[in-house]
Amino acid sequence: MGARDLAQNGDGLVPEILLRAYATGIFPMAESRDHDELFWVDPSRRGVLPLDGFHTSRSLARRIRRAEYSVSLNRDFEGVLDACADRPNTWISHEIQALYSDLFRLGHAHSLEIWQDEALSGGVYGVTLGGAFFGESMFSRRTDASKLALAHLVNHLRRCGFVLFDTQFLTPHLARLGAIEISRATYRSHLSDALDVNADILAHPLASTL
Template sequence: MTVSPDLVLQAYRVGVFPMAEHRNDPEIFWVDPRHRGILPLDGFHVSRSLARTLRRNRYEVTLDRDFEGVMSACADRPETWINEEITALYAALHARGDAHSLEVWQDGALAGGVYGVTFDAVFCGESMFSRIRDGSKIALAWLVDHLNRAGFRLFDTQFLTAHLASLGGVEIPRADYHARLKEAMAQSADFHAVPLAASGQDVVQRITQTS
């Protein structure tokens, strides 16, 4: 069966997402975890050290400036589920406005980022990376602030890692996830409806107020 961008988006709408065993595997398979990771948009945890890093503003944050660069960086690790087919599918989703990236830059170089798929009021995070200390944490903090202001209601992280748990991520049963997915799909959001935050200070202030 040929996997198209439409099929991938349809899968997300029923709680399923694609993965590959490794970067050189030509096949993909569908995943519907018994327990799902989510990052509550009103429960992001900002440690004192992360707050200091965010406030210093020694970085630049952008949206959709280098989607393929973020995907490539996320796949640049010893083990990855991002193969050529997945790379092509998500690039196609991005080209039509159904997938987005947030980039963190330092000294003109891509230093961190995250990408995912959007529909209705749902953001399905796919992967993130960091080339500087706290690079992915900076990206997630800015993304949570942006999603909140753009009207999103669900931030799906697929699985819960220790890294995500330290930032407020939680794991919920499949049935609970499907209920939250249905509720968020009944609402609308627009990834580009609002501009990025003016500064890291604004991000910290808003996240702290909503947490």
């Protein structure tokens, strides 16, 4: 099943169709914050972050050891979503925000938050299906906050039995953290295997330290 088979119906895109899209390897984006229409994306080269291959730089390791922050899971999903969308150029439209808020209420979208001085300083959110975590976006308001979020998320996903962390695209930032790029065919093979895995992001408490 491809993007054309998942075209929006007269009632617009709904969470159930969105989950079917992820299961087939595609995801939606918008041209801008205020753009009404969404389009399906099916990259020929896919970014993934191996759960056993996260790279921790010396500076990030020092920041983790100092532990001058706290970490939470699903404490402020809307806050993370708003922060990820709060940038001059974004593909997170109002409709996309509403859809992922619905997925969160259905238990298929999750956020991990980094707190410093009692303020939300960084985070990441994404979608879960089987043993796959589909990373959507992340943000940082303090130095290394998004890196801290990814480090804790990778550790938590591994502990909870996940086998695939999909980053959609490979950026220089993600590459420095260990992300790699694979072909569409290889990705779909990994996705198929991951969907057969019974993982649960709530299976274990979130570790406060790494």
